[in-house]
Amino acid sequence: TVCISVKYLNCVVILFLFFIVTAKDKSEKIFALAFVKLMRYDGTTLRDGEHDLIVYKAEAKKLEDASTYLSLPSTKIELEEKGHSATGKSMQNLGSCTISKDSFQISTLVCSTKLTQNVDLLGLLKWRSNTNLLQQNLKQLMKVDGGEVVKFLQDTLDALFNIMMENSESETFDTLVFDALVFIIGLIADRKFQHFNPVLETYIKKHFSATLAY
Numbered sequence: 001t002v003c004i005s006v007k008y009l010n011c012v013v014i015l016f017l018f019f020i021v022t023a024k025d026k027s028e029k030i031f032a033l034a035f036v037k038l039m040r041y042d043g044t045t046l047r048d049g050e051h052d053l054i055v056y057k058a059e060a061k062k063l064e065d066a067s068t069y070l071s072l073p074s075t076k077i078e079l080e081e082k083g084h085s086a087t088g089k090s091m092q093n094l095g096s097c098t099i100s101k102d103s104f105q106i107s108t109l110v111c112s113t114k115l116t117q118n119v120d121l122l123g124l125l126k127w128r129s130n131t132n133l134l135q136q137n138l139k140q141l142m143k144v145d146g147g148e149v150v151k152f153l154q155d156t157l158d159a160l161f162n163i164m165m166e167n168s169e170s171e172t173f174d175t176l177v178f179d180a181l182v183f184i185i186g187l188i189a190d191r192k193f194q195h196f197n198p199v200l201e202t203y204i205k206k207h208f209s210a211t212l213a214y
Helices: 006-011 076-081 088-092 119-125 131-141 146-151 153-166 174-189 191-207
Strands: 013-020 029-037 049-053 104-108
Touching: 029 049, 029 104, 049 076, 119 131, 119 153, 131 153, 131 174, 146 153, 146 174, 146 191, 153 174, 153 191, 174 191
Parallel strands: none
Antiparallel strands: 013 029, 049 104
16 A cells, blocks of 8 residues: 555656566566556546556666656557557657567556546536536536545535536526436435435535525
8 A cells, every 4th residue: 555645646656677586696687667657647547457557678778767668658558549559569660668578467446535537527526627528527427436426525516516606697507517416415325325424414514605506
């Protein structure tokens, strides 16, 4: 378990180094490396679950400059998204590090009440940064995993009521916000998330201040 402050998470990279160790030569020589960033390009955290990391052949000069490999894909999925296959030739043609034939898989579990793994929920929580996607984000909220929503219960409720308050002159979002609130209340009523009921009650008593919602 590694505890990392939210303010540093954008800069954190987990680096895995692979060494050759022999009985005759006790000195450790790095022959390959793999890495993974905890924050994704879309502002969400690394997804929970298994990740097939790309293993790069380690070259001494390139290891001295982290930017050489940090600009490269770290997982096989990223590699495919960029239109490459997991072969050394593909990357050599880019004049970059060479991919090793070795495979390496990790399993991660990120626990945070500040950063979400879901891009749709993130879009709702930061709705002011792109109001053009607000309708879409409100609709997508109902498709977000309930466990992820309840982790950000107060922030999600704040976002919904702020949307209602700041768009009071229009009825564009009224129905969508109402549906989202019904969805959240339904989640809390579910036996699976009943232990979040005190959180909802505390929010209503101490944090709720949207006068237009009465």
